Amino acid sequence: MSQLIVSPSPHVRDEDTTQKIMFAVVIALCPVWIGSIYFFGFDAIRLVLLASLAAVATEAVCQKMRGKPITIWDGSALVTGMLLGLNVPPTLPSWMIILGSIVAITIGKQVFGGLGYNPFNPALVGRAFLVSSFTLPMTRWTTPFDGITAATPLALGSLGVEYADLFFGVIPGSLGETSAFAILIGGIYLFYRGVLDYRIPLGYLGTVLVLTTLLGQDPVFHLLAGSLLFGAVYMATCMVTTPITPRGRWIFGIGAGVILVVIRLWGSLPEGVTYSILLMNALTPLINRWTRPRIYGQGVKTSA
Amino acid sequence: MKKKSFRGGVHPEYAKDLTSEAPIKTLIPPTEVIIPLQQHMGAPADPIVKKGDYVRMGQLIGESNQVLGAKVHASVSGEVMAVELRPHLTGRSVRSVVIRNDGQDTPAFLERNCDPIQLSRAAIRNRVAEAGIVGSGGAAFPTVIKLSPPDDISIDYLIINGSECEPYLTADDRMMVEYPEDVILGAKLLAKACDAERIIIGVEENKMQAFHSMHKHASSHGIDVVLLDAKYPQGGEKQLIKALINREVPSNGLPFQAGVIVHNVGTALAVTQACRDGMPFIRRVVTISGAGVNDPSNYWVRLGTPFKEIIATAGGFVGEPGKVLAGGPMMGLAQFDLDVPVIKGTSGITVFRREDSKPLDPMPCIKCARCVDVCPAYLLPTRIEAYSMNAMWDESVEYGAMDCIECGCCTYICPSKRFLLQWIRLAKNEIISAKRRQTE
Numbered sequence: 001m002s003q004l005i006v007s008p009s010p011h012v013r014d015e016d017t018t019q020k021i022m023f024a025v026v027i028a029l030c031p032v033w034i035g036s037i038y039f040f041g042f043d044a045i046r047l048v049l050l051a052s053l054a055a056v057a058t059e060a061v062c063q064k065m066r067g068k069p070i071t072i073w074d075g076s077a078l079v080t081g082m083l084l085g086l087n088v089p090p091t092l093p094s095w096m097i098i099l100g101s102i103v104a105i106t107i108g109k110q111v112f113g114g115l116g117y118n119p120f121n122p123a124l125v126g127r128a129f130l131v132s133s134f135t136l137p138m139t140r141w142t143t144p145f146d147g148i149t150a151a152t153p154l155a156l157g158s159l160g161v162e163y164a165d166l167f168f169g170v171i172p173g174s175l176g177e178t179s180a181f182a183i184l185i186g187g188i189y190l191f192y193r194g195v196l197d198y199r200i201p202l203g204y205l206g207t208v209l210v211l212t213t214l215l216g217q218d219p220v221f222h223l224l225a226g227s228l229l230f231g232a233v234y235m236a237t238c239m240v241t242t243p244i245t246p247r248g249r250w251i252f253g254i255g256a257g258v259i260l261v262v263i264r265l266w267g268s269l270p271e272g273v274t275y276s277i278l279l280m281n282a283l284t285p286l287i288n289r290w291t292r293p294r295i296y297g298q299g300v301k302t303s304a
Numbered sequence: 305m306k307k308k309s310f311r312g313g314v315h316p317e318y319a320k321d322l323t324s325e326a327p328i329k330t331l332i333p334p335t336e337v338i339i340p341l342q343q344h345m346g347a348p349a350d351p352i353v354k355k356g357d358y359v360r361m362g363q364l365i366g367e368s369n370q371v372l373g374a375k376v377h378a379s380v381s382g383e384v385m386a387v388e389l390r391p392h393l394t395g396r397s398v399r400s401v402v403i404r405n406d407g408q409d410t411p412a413f414l415e416r417n418c419d420p421i422q423l424s425r426a427a428i429r430n431r432v433a434e435a436g437i438v439g440s441g442g443a444a445f446p447t448v449i450k451l452s453p454p455d456d457i458s459i460d461y462l463i464i465n466g467s468e469c470e471p472y473l474t475a476d477d478r479m480m481v482e483y484p485e486d487v488i489l490g491a492k493l494l495a496k497a498c499d500a501e502r503i504i505i506g507v508e509e510n511k512m513q514a515f516h517s518m519h520k521h522a523s524s525h526g527i528d529v530v531l532l533d534a535k536y537p538q539g540g541e542k543q544l545i546k547a548l549i550n551r552e553v554p555s556n557g558l559p560f561q562a563g564v565i566v567h568n569v570g571t572a573l574a575v576t577q578a579c580r581d582g583m584p585f586i587r588r589v590v591t592i593s594g595a596g597v598n599d600p601s602n603y604w605v606r607l608g609t610p611f612k613e614i615i616a617t618a619g620g621f622v623g624e625p626g627k628v629l630a631g632g633p634m635m636g637l638a639q640f641d642l643d644v645p646v647i648k649g650t651s652g653i654t655v656f657r658r659e660d661s662k663p664l665d666p667m668p669c670i671k672c673a674r675c676v677d678v679c680p681a682y683l684l685p686t687r688i689e690a691y692s693m694n695a696m697w698d699e700s701v702e703y704g705a706m707d708c709i710e711c712g713c714c715t716y717i718c719p720s721k722r723f724l725l726q727w728i729r730l731a732k733n734e735i736i737s738a739k740r741r742q743t744e
Contacts, residue, residue, distance in 0.1 A: 004640050005626050005661045008726045010712035011633040011654075012316050012471065018667050018719045074667065116668030116720075197673075244673035244684060288687075295704040296542060296681045297555035300562075302457075 022075030028186035035182035039144035048085035054101035055081030062110035083123035086176025141172035166224035177227035203253020231273035309533035312680035337608030343647035344444035346372025360412035375436035414582035435578035440570035444649035453560035462500035467539035470632035480514035490572030596655030626661025675714035685714035
């Protein structure tokens with residue numbers, strides 16, 4: 001008789017895999033991408049494709065150089081590329097987005113050891129690099145459909161923008177951030193797919209709503225203008241760079257919300273989503289340490 | 305009806321319908337039984353028979369004067385062929401008594417009692433020890449030890465564990481359906497032996513026939529039968545106590561410290577058979593199931609029956625077998641030698657086909673924290689795994705490695721297919737042996 005297989009228990013596993021999770025995020029980004037193609041045309045196809053290809057290629061090259069197995073089919077580099085591509089203005093030159101993707105994967109991910117070991121969200125590392133290196137091209141916004149150069153609503157302030165335009169995304173902005181409608185479709189899919197933990201987006205958005213209301217701002221405007229919703233659904237929920245404890249996730253969301261409001265209202269930048277999330281990424285190991293759950297049976301006394 | 309539950313846990317595919325309607329049949333005792341002198345958690349017994357001796361069915365063949373010892377009896381009558389090391393389902397070799405069955409089943413039982421509930425508390429405890437009863441749910445802790453908490457502890461609840469949360473297994477389910485009165489009598493005997501004020505029987509909602517069966521017979525005795533959420537590991541002692549009476553067992557403690565004693569349905573049945581019929585623990589119900597075996601079913605099996613006999617009776621393998629597990633797929637031990645015998649804690653044998661036994665290739669942890677969400681001990685399994693991989697034992701302790709109940713939920717749910725539990729087990733072993741070195 002052939003040999004029996006011996007392995008440690010458990011002998012059955014859940015069907016979900018890391019690869020399926022990554023491709024669920026890719027699927028969830030599709031409505032956003034389709035929306036951006038609708039609003040900004042060919043530039044949306046160009047930037048997202050280039051960013052994705054560059055990210056995947058960089059991942060393969062880095063892994064080859066490190067002498068590690070090539071794992072581009074896990075989908076994680078593709079997610080980073082798509083996120084970065086959807087996070088830049090439609091006019092960004094092609095070579096810049098490629099450079100951004102290379103930085104995102106090398107400095108943001110591979111130098112730390114690749115998937116699972118990066119402390120910061122790689123796409124946001126890439127975006128922060130692009131903003132600080134190419135500030136003008138990264139802030140040259142255009143209006144949807146006709147492509148006329150214009151400022152974003154956040155830079156202008158809330159005057160004269162219809163909520164409906166903000167919600168459906170008929171405003172200048174980064175490719176993927178303008179349409180709250182498309183983002184919500186993707187977010188709801190991720191939630192039902194079991195990939196999105198509600199605590200971080202709720203904490204993040206809730207904090208911004210409450211603080212802006214208290215500070216006399218228009219909370220709906222702050223929610224819909226800029227990349228807050230995109231960040232809350234796709235960036236702040238990145239599993240690798242956010243806390244693993246339930247309480248820690250609330251703290252992460254609330255902390256990011258506070259930082260965002262401070263940057264938007266008192267900082268010299270009109271937008272603060274990138275830095276609010278990156279700063280909280282840096283705190284994640286500490287948050288994990290501080291919010292360890294009480295273990296079953298600890299602190300329980302013997303009942304006589 | 306409101307179902308009771310606990311926090312954490314997973315919903316694996318239960319696959320219980322393969323055998324849940326299969327009445328318990330009697331497996332013909334094999335021509336040779338191999339009875340290990342260690343069948344439980346605790347010290348092995350010393351043999352009191354030797355090669356060439358004639359033993360009767362139920363005769364004492366192994367005894368121990370250790371605190372955690374348990375008596376061992378012959379499950380058939382016949383000649384002792386050998387007392388030697390034989391393969392055991394833990395993967396080690398264990399000293400075992402090999403008996404050639406003469407087919408006569410000449411009994412040497414203990415004294416019968418037509419009304420065992422009249423027995424005194426001490427008499428019940430004594431009978432439980434004499435009959436060699438250990439927990440039949442899997443961990444196989446000597447039952448008499450559980451029944452004897454320190455004098456200053458008062459037990460207010462006896463919980464009978466009928467949750468049987470492990471996938472595939474239906475042995476407890478069938479016992480509750482087919483022997484409800486005996487299970488309830490056993491529960492009452494156990495409650496009397498530990499002076500418990502109340503008895504609760506917990507049954508998972510995927511066993512409604514068993515629930516109704518227990519409910520019908522229990523109500524006249526003032527015993528509560530409570531419906532539980534069908535979720536693994538509902539049958540873990542600590543999770544069951546939390547679900548049923550919302551108490552926690554202290555860390556590193558035992559259930560009696562929460563005023564509770566938990567016994568399995570199969571243990572209750574064994575207690576009835578010992579106290580009323582005078583029968584020592586020499587047989588048990590075993591589920592044989594899985595896609596890799598032709599006729600999944602439930603059997604009364606004499607202890608010491610080799611796995612291969614049961615597999616053959618159940619129609620043999622479907623195609624090429626992949627894994628043969630002692631127990632179910634969540635906590636079962638994979639076997640490599642089918643000569644291993646059924647012991648007191650063997651509630652089932654699960655057979656996987658070759659194609660369902662593919663080795664897994666772990667990917668890096670993506671910190672999705674699903675292991676954190678499902679851990680019924682409220683641990684951070686991914687952290688302990690990382691500490692264990694880096695041989696950081698102090699940190700493993702700090703993060704609660706010793707509170708791990710080894711249910712395997714973290715490993716089951718991990719999308720990166722990591723062997724979390726195996727690393728946590730390694731940390732536990734290292735910590736225990738370090739402690740042992742310190743005290744020596």
